[in-house]
Amino acid sequence: MSRFALSRRALGAAALLPLARPAFAQNAPIRIGELNSYSRMAAFAVPYRNAMQQAQDAVNAAGGVMGGRRIEFVFRDDGSTPGDAVRVAEELLTRENVAFLAGTFLSNVGLAVADFANQRKRLFLATEPLTDALTMAQGNRYTWRLRPSTFMQTRMLVEAIRGRNVRRWAIVAPNYEYGQSAAANFKRLLPAAIPGAEIVAEQFPALGRVDAGATVGALGQARPDGIFNVLFGADLTAFVREGNTRGLFERRTVVSLLTGEPEYMIPLGEETPEGWIVTGYPWEQVTGMPTHQAFVDGYRARFNDTPRKGSLLGYVTVQVIANLLNKANTLDNEALVDALRDLRTDTVVGPVTMRGIDQQGTMGTWVGETTLRGRQGAMRNIRYADGADYMFSEEEVRAARRT
């Protein structure tokens, strides 16, 4: 599919006319609105969209859903701001007549669309936003999330260092909600995993503008035994390079969120540090998931590229949606929401359940250590951490969602 895919609106003249359309014709495709930061976060979002198209075609080739109807995703850029995203969501609902919404990348965008969905009483399946608030304090009936949240991924990492004799910890995180809440989760979970552990330094550089030299200097000065890193993207590359040269990571345990995902690992290249404990997606090493290899092969053949974490997420998203439609067998959003409750789907990463109490999916991720293979980063000692084991406790959910 071309990047310049034309939508109906491109045909211009119809732009202001009401689009009369036999929306409920028996065999009309089911349209699903998918908005994401395709422009600003293209490194993640384009592989994500690719895999969604791959999955959509697979579903349709296998006979569609709800007894023979095709599914059709309508992709839109969300403008990367809540204001734009809400307008785009409105456009998808009113003009494109989509059945419900999925997608978004940034947490603030995800939250705004979630609240919009609640207001309009439409299902919103958030895929990428990691903020805990989406399913906790600001959760609502219509908003569901598939991907493991900040809390879940942090918890997976803290489990990985349980009992180690690493007491002095420094935290470095981008200065925005994702970084702050990852740091807060880490601080909260650490004492139970390593009794007597303390936080000796925290650095919160502005997102995308890390002053790596000053940050590395400040962290090193605190003489920590371990470092919890939440930086990603360009900030991560700069931080790793500076830290490597200055020896920040030598003889230290480093725990790092998302670093093992191809999106962030590929740009690190030969700078990939050795032995960091990370969450990620080592797609070429995945075992014990029978359909995963087929997904990878199909993706590589079709797009001439290796899959990213976004690709996996996109594929699983479509699988869950197809299953949901089959189970609900209606496009009524109330029924869809009810059908999602504790819906179990067999996906390429195994069974995924949409837990009813906090509307969070149990999709997991891989935990392992970074290593350098040739001039590329890779993961070793991997294991799949099933999200079901790392969710918030039911008491916590009830407490958070009551207010």
Added chain:
Amino acid sequence: MQWDFLLVQSLSGLASASSLFVIASGLTIVFGVTRIVNFAHGSFYMLGAYIAVTVVPWLLEIDRSPWLFFVGVLVSALAVGALGVLMEMLLLRRIYRVPELFQLLATFGVVLIVQDLVLLVWGPVDIPGPRAPGLRHGVVILDQRFPAYELFLIAVGPAVLGLLWLLMHRTRFGVLIRAATQDREMVGALGVNQAMLFTGTLFLGAALAGLGGALQIPRVSANSQMDLSIITEAFVVTVIGGMGSVPGAFIAALLIGQLQAFGVLIFPKITLVLVFLLMAVVLVIKPWGLLGKPEAAAGRVVLPEGILDPRPLDRAGKMLAALGLAAVLALPLLDAYAVKVGTEVLILALAAFSLNFLVGNGGIVSFGHAAYFGLGAYGAGLLVVKAGLPMEPALLAAPIAGGAFAALFGFFVVRLSGIYLAMLTLAFAQIAYAVVFQWVEVTGGDNGLVGVWPSRWAASREVYHYLVAAVTVAAIILLRRVIHAPFGATLRAARDSAQRADAIGVDVRTHRWLGFTLAGAAAGLAGGLYAFSKGSIDPTLLGIPMSVDFLSMLLLGGIQSVLGPVAGTAAFHAAKDFFMPLTDHWRLFLGLSIIAMVLVFPRGLAGAWDTLRRRRA
């Protein structure tokens, strides 16, 4: 803390300062000569990095020598310089005679285009560059390891400063640059080939930006967000140093580098706002930056940029306005989504109109108008979410919040003039942004707050649309009235000649302050309406991109007419809404549209309308 650590931390600061200076020096030279506020400077920086990560590895394949690395860096810088020449010849040369603000808008169009071209050419994945051969290691300084490459960077800044000094004092080109910086008209009078001078200046400026970007590749990977992350900081350095002053930029960069290096030790979250705090403090104390000079144009008699003749609407104008109003009222009959877009256009039109009250009518160019829009949204939103008030009183609070903060910031802002004033508004906007961003307990941080929906009676799209239409149209009519009233005329008079206004007994500063407050209140009202149309508030409402959007709407419409900004908002928003669903590369098309507009309608849509009518008459 130990001395060795402090020394090394200070060296880190010097390395950052040096890099920042190389970039900012280009910006300040370009501004000094052409008086163009070149937003595209950050794009040149980004292009420098991208070209370097392409060229340098290729050269290093031949031989891994340090020399080839630096040859690659220089080649990249020269290539970017050539792109600067291209921009000058294709675009800037055609618009030197149009108002300064339109030049700024055109360079912003270039930013959008380059962003998408970079994605098209190099793809979305960050590209790490090779490290410099021979400078990969760390040097041990007093027991602390410090990257050799950064020691080299520390030397680059002073070297560039020295070379620029030689250029400025030992070559005819440099002497001309200095002369033009001091008095642009004089160079024209001397019969210097201005086109050649400007082309050369753009080459130098772009090459310096490219050099800055290329030198970064051993430290950061080339990525598509580099442009915007550097441009604000480069502007801050330029302004703190004094626009046009290369030594000033050097001092400012040193200051910022050291403050960052030590600031993070005490306040780990300070980087978000530190540079803007520094800029605000410097400008409040030294209105022309550290080494800048007051604009020489004070005694000159030139036609002001802005509203020239706020004559009442003629028949055609009245018909157009009536047509617009009818369209606003008829929208709900057409299409549900059109209503949504129409509501937004109305809200943004009020914001743009209030900005033109400052820019067009008062000659007070604000780069941070979104701050008052956003603070109005927060004023209303917080009352709903935190205090549980309904929409009606919350909407009343929006203009109060916007106005109150405009009064507070405006108190300092109106003491300045020209580009420095604009940059101070930007600094205050960023400070407000940082506070909203960081004060998580109250504002919800960058996630913002949700649940800001209208009262039940206004909950439907259509009713809310009519509510917005009533409020915004009333506010616009009222503000338009103020423009024609003595208060508006006084602001215009002070814009034309502050000296004359003073001499007829007008307290210029107080009037500007009141005008700033009024515009802030109107923007705040728009912000409140916006919050209820979206259901949420978040810091992007106060951000620089929002302020730039307002300026773009205003300029597209034309600052010289009273109602132009309203048309501009509709055009801008419609263009964005048209391209966004069409392609991922909507920024490319938006940028191209902006540039086309500037070239075809250098006085905005309203200017074009005016020309059309005069030709008919």
Added chain:
Amino acid sequence: MTLLSAEGLTKRFGGVLAAKDVSFGLEGGEMLAIIGPNGAGKSTTFNMVGGQLRPDAGRVTLAGQDITGMPPRAVCRMGVGRTFQVAQTFLSFSVIGNVQMALIAHHGQTRMLLPDAMAMHQDAALALLERVGMAAQADRPIGELAYGDVKRVELAIALAAAPRLLLMDEPTAGMAPAERSALMALVAGIARAERIGVLFTEHDMDAVFAHADRILVLVRGEIIARGTPEEVRADPEVQRVYLGHSGTRAAERARRAHG
């Protein structure tokens, strides 16, 4: 009572003494010229009176009231009108609009938010334009006028404040010779008819000797001579350091013309 009195005005810029102990007085209806070579301190003195500069020492009183160091807008409200070396007008306004604006300011109406500014004070503005001979051009944009006419409008603007004192910095600078004497005659006529004091600096010796009642000669910040045009012309010191040959000739010409 003396309308304007300056006593011991002194101003330093860095190490340079721009004005030293400058004192003079001015009556209503009187035209007082300050002359001197470039850099003699004319503008400095002038700006200390008008409020643009605050003197390091000395006092300025207007009809007995101390106005030393007051900002220009306050000085204006005390009844002082001012014109500038390069005419300062509101370029985006029409000719009459400029005068209306000055009247609005004079009446303290600049903060009114609702009435149409250009419907206010029309008659008064037109009357002022009449006095400077510009009524016929009232509706033209001021940017279209010849420079001499702009200077006349500027005079009307200054008169809008019903001043007791006019401060005119090089009123004829940049004008054609014929326009110069016409403007100075206009100013002198208005000043004498309405008992307005006029303090002006001037390079054009013809204008000075033809219209000034008294002249102050400043050199290097100090007054070296003062008196009627005849007295100043006769002063050997003035002739030596300033007027020189051409100045004397101009003075002669002026005397003959007014013979």
